[in-house]
Amino acid sequence: MATPLTADRLLKALRDEGLTVIEHRSWRTNNRNHKGPWGPMHGVMIHHTVTSGTANSVELCYNGHSALPGPLCHGVIDKAGVVHLVGNGRTNHAGLGDGDVLRAVAAEAKTLPVDNEANTDGNRHFYGFECVNLGNGQDPWPAVQLEAIERAAATLCRAHGWSERSVIGHLEWQPGKIDPRGFTMASMRARVADRLEGEAPAKPPVTPPPAASTGAYTVKHGDTLTSIAAAHKTNPAELAKLNDLSDPNKLAVGQKLKVPAGSKPAPATKPAAVKYEPYPGASFFLNGNRPALGKKSPIFTAMGKRLVAVGCGRYAVGPGPQLGKADVNSYEAWQRKCGHTGTAAKWPPGKSTWDKLQVPKP
Incomplete structure (x- = not known):
């Protein structure tokens, strides 16, 4: 209440x-x-x-x-x-x-x-x-x-x-x-x-309002409102407001956008490496020749969240740290989505589909 x-x-x-x-x-x-x-x-x-x-x-x-x-x-x-x-x-x-x-x-x-x-x-x-x-x-x-x-x-x-x-x-x-x-x-x-x-989110820095005078930017292939805003030291919401965009997700190559005057695109930098959980090997997921049901690891929680994110979640409850049948069904759905069929789509996870899933380190 x-x-x-x-x-x-x-x-x-x-x-x-x-x-x-x-x-x-x-x-x-x-x-x-x-x-x-x-x-x-x-x-x-x-x-x-x-x-x-x-x-x-x-x-x-x-x-x-x-x-x-x-x-x-x-x-x-x-x-x-x-x-x-x-x-x-x-x-x-x-x-x-x-x-x-x-x-x-x-x-x-x-x-x-x-x-x-x-x-x-x-x-x-x-x-x-x-x-x-x-x-x-x-x-x-x-x-x-x-x-x-x-x-x-x-x-x-x-x-x-x-x-x-x-x-x-x-x-x-x-x-x-x-x-x-x-x-x-x-x-x-x-x-x-x-x-x-987790900890409460840190308060973001205050973004100043867009300058009264503006410059122009021409949308290029691969641009998004987020990438353009970051390059011109503003944020997507302010850029959408400045350009009166009804749908900020629809940008056309060649489209002219107003940007804060005097701002220059930031130089290209190499993106920071994302740390993903390396493939732990098929034996990690098995108990003999069967799925290691009941085994506990934070890796299973991280794996399950990614399976949900890519539309392959088959969970009624969870995912959680204990390996269950829903994890097996979800991962097999992912392997089918990756193009595998028959026994190749069955448990355990393979290295190629694991790397493609990009499970973050717990």
Whole structure:
């Protein structure tokens, strides 16, 4: 139970967690407060949009449609991991759900009851994030998008002193809903828990507002708004605002962008080497000729998170440090995705697919 964050506090908290945030139009006053109370808050609800493309998804969530007036959430998380704030206050995202679920979330219960009733106003008590995805089970979830969902949920948990148990999916709240589809909420809660167990994020340096006078930059092949912003000593949100970009993920080669006057692209530098877990050998994953089920290692947690990130997670719970059948099924799905078939796709992990997965060092 908590008082809703103000617009300023929400914006600051999201950016302090390391997220790129774009303020969409008049999001601070875009709400449904005239239709009912807003708060006290009990948790964060995750959805998928059933749409593709950032610009139209953000506009839809900001305005709503004839059957469901907007805003349809507080923030839209696009496939590049950018959060677009579209509402502040009561929004049409949760609808009526199960009161037993709300009580379990408020109590941060270890397990949620089955959502078999629609008798409680969820728009009053939950923050909502819509994540751009078709929700058909085929549309991939990029790693940066999953990380942004994790960060956004952790942001509100930190702000209110909640644990990961205050984060739920729409499918756990309202009977008949399937969102989010493509990853499990158990796996997302595990990610949020890991983030909350770490140190609080360091406060980023204050970025000065863009200069009144501007220079110009011509978009080249391979450029992204993030890379251009870094080269000109600003950030993607400010650059998007400076150029009035409705969809910061859509840049065209040859497009002219305004950049802070006097800034020069930083000289190219060799990227820092990313430290990945080296292939531990097939025997690490086996007990004789069988999977080493029950074996514990932080490597399995790191492996599982990467499998979820690349769309091969087959977890109902986890991933965690103890090797289980879900890990085996997930990795075999990854080996098939890499083009292997038959026995070549079976457990244990091979060196080529392990190197390609890029499991970070625990």
